[in-house]
Amino acid sequence: MTAGFEDSEAFDAFYAATAKRLVATVYAVTGDLGEAEDAVQEAYVRAWQRWDKVSGAGDPLPWVRTVAVRLAISTWRRTRGRLRAHFRHGAAPDVPGLSADRVALVGALGELSTEQRRAVVLHHMLGLPVEEVARETGASNGAVRTRLHRARKILGERLADSSVVTERKGSVHHG
Helix, strand or coil: CCCCHHHHHHHHHHHHHHHHHHHHHHHHHHCCHHHHHHHHHHHHHHHHHCHHHHHHCCCCHHHHHHHHHHHHHHHHHHCHHHHHHHHHHCCCCCCCCCCHHHHHHHHHHCCCCHHHHHHHHHHHHCCCCHHHHHHHHCCCHHHHHHHHHHHHHHHHHHHHHHHHHHHHHHCCCCC
8 A cells, every 4th residue: 555645644643642542442451551552553553554445434443443452352362371360460560550449440350251341341431332332342232231231240249349458458457
C-alpha cells in the first residue's frame, strides 16, 4: 500500500486519540500490561497496512480493538501458566500507580473466563451496548447477557472479599 500524506496524518491522529485507552482496555482483558502493549501495537500495524479499507468502513476503532484483543487472547492462551503466576503473586513491582482497588479489580477480572472478561471490559468499561459487544465477540446478544450476568456475580463476590481484606488491614485489632 502506498499511503499518502493525508492518510498518514489521519492515521497518526487516530493513533494519538485512541492508543492509550486501547492499551488500558486490552490490559483489563488480559491482566498483562506488556502483552496488552504488544497486542495493541501489532493491531495498529495491521490497521496501517489496511488503512484504506479499515478507515473507509467508518470508525476504525472497533476493528483495531477486535484485532488487539484477539492477538492478546491468543498470546494469553499460549502463556497461561505465566499469567496464573501473575495473578497468584500480584502485579509486577514496576507497574506504576496501581491503587489497591485497581489491583483488586484486575485480580478479580483474572478469575473470569476469557469470554466473560472481554464482555465486561467492552460493556462496562468501554460502555458498548450489548449488541455491539455481541458483534465484536461473535456471540449472540443472549450469550453476552449471560456472560455479563455471571461475571457480575463473580466480580461482586471477589471484590466484596477484597474490600473485607482491605478493611481488616486498615483496622486495629485488639486481643
